[in-house]
Amino acid sequence: MKKRLEHKMRVKGQERIAKETFRMTLDAAQAPFDFLAGTFLNIALPDGRFLLRRPLSIFSASKERNELSVIYKILGEGTRSLAQVAPGQILSVVGPLGTGFPIQSDAKRVLLIGGGVGVPPLYELGCRLKKEGTQVTSVLGFRDRESVFCEAEFQTLGNTIICTDDGSYGDHGLVTEAIATHGLDFDVLYACGPSPMLRAVDETFQGKKKGYLSFEERMACGIGACYGCMTPTKAGLRRVCTDGPVFSLGEVVYHD
Ligand SMILES: Cc1cc2nc3c(=O)[nH]c(=O)nc-3n(C[C@H](O)[C@H](O)[C@H](O)COP(=O)(O)OP(=O)(O)OC[C@H]3O[C@@H](n4cnc5c(N)ncnc54)[C@H](O)[C@@H]3O)c2cc1C
Ligand code: FES
Known part of the structure; x- marks a missing residue:
């Protein structure tokens, strides 16, 4: 049915x-x-x-x-x-709607990487991973101190590092910089945030780690009917609303 x-x-x-x-x-x-x-x-x-x-x-x-x-x-x-x-x-x-984050049952340590309004979908994922006994580390980036949300909720999942663009709270700088500074190691990463952040994560980790990126492109119908959310991937143009929003590391093609 x-x-x-x-x-x-x-x-x-x-x-x-x-x-x-x-x-x-x-x-x-x-x-x-x-x-x-x-x-x-x-x-x-x-x-x-x-x-x-x-x-x-x-x-x-x-x-x-x-x-x-x-x-x-x-x-x-x-x-x-x-x-x-x-x-x-x-x-x-x-x-x-959409594909969602696949759970890698063999992953022992998972890194959640969120930027701004890309942070919300990672929390439900983190809760489910923690229930399965997976070690969860989160790196969350925000514009400034006043924009930070749900730090306490993510701390219940595991080590949580907050970064701000202006340095007014947590680490000063980008989430990718914080991952390097804190020497974070992991089996699988899951990321959601603005396109430049996802691109930086993709370019840093593709070919080295397993991971999934969620793209919050602008959409119209949301159900695959209007082709208004097409994004180029190595397999051709895909609809973010139904083929995504989650794609694997290395799958999406970026244009300058
Ligand atoms: C799959 C998916 C999941 C999302 N999840 C969340 C979420 O959990 N929380 C959240 O706050 N937002 C999320 N968004 C983004 C959210 O849908 C948009 O912020 C919202 O639709 C903007 O509507 P608006 O009428 O307020 O702004 P509009 O008037 O439509 O746009 C205002 C400004 O925001 C920009 N904008 C609008 N949509 C986007 C977008 N998707 N990405 C980047 N810039 C955009 C426009 O270019 C414009 O400059 C998600 C988007 C997608 C596709
Ligand atoms: S938003 Fe209409 S096809 Fe994706």
Whole structure:
């Protein structure tokens, strides 16, 4: 039987957790919970001005509480309007969508690398890996001190290093620099963040390590129908929404 993709979800709570950054908890009683970490929800904005849904990664999931949560940063009008949604409102949510992060059952030590709004999908992944007994280390990069979120949550998973672009908190500089400075070793890496960060991670580790990168490209339909999210890979053009957003290290082709 084909899975139903659209769900009506009641907003249970909205909380500001950092500069222009919110965590929204959704009542997901009707949604399936058998998804991979790293998949995303395509959320329709209740404000009728917006035609397109906005894709947001699943930050955490609790089957016991029938809850899914997302974390989002206000970037434009769509996310600004999402921040106005009050608890009790019903949202139309399509998903979970995308491929998600494959779990390497033979990996003993895993490195999570997140940048800004790429941090959220790594938390649910880290929780699942920790449950399997995998050693989890996280390196998370943010613009500045006020933008840092969920440090405490990641610390519950294992060693967590925070970097900021301006040095106002944690290490000063890029996540790739912190990995080298701290001499972090691992079997598999999982990364999500802005394209320049993913490219730097890819160029540093492809051919040397196993790893998976999640690309948060701009999207339209989110379900593979409009070809608006094509990205070049070694196997040709692929749709980020359905063939990804997760690709293996060395798979994506970057252009200058
Ligand atoms: C698979 C996937 C997962 C995502 N997960 C999260 C998440 O967990 N948390 C989160 O905060 N955001 C996430 N995003 C990004 C989020 O979807 C966008 O920030 C949001 O759609 C912007 O909508 P807007 O109307 O506020 O901004 P718009 O008005 O559409 O854009 C405002 C500005 O942001 C830029 N922008 C918009 N979308 C993106 C994007 N995808 N990448 C880079 N720049 C963009 C635009 O170019 C513009 O400059 C994800 C995107 C994808 C594709
Ligand atoms: S967003 Fe339409 S095909 Fe990917």
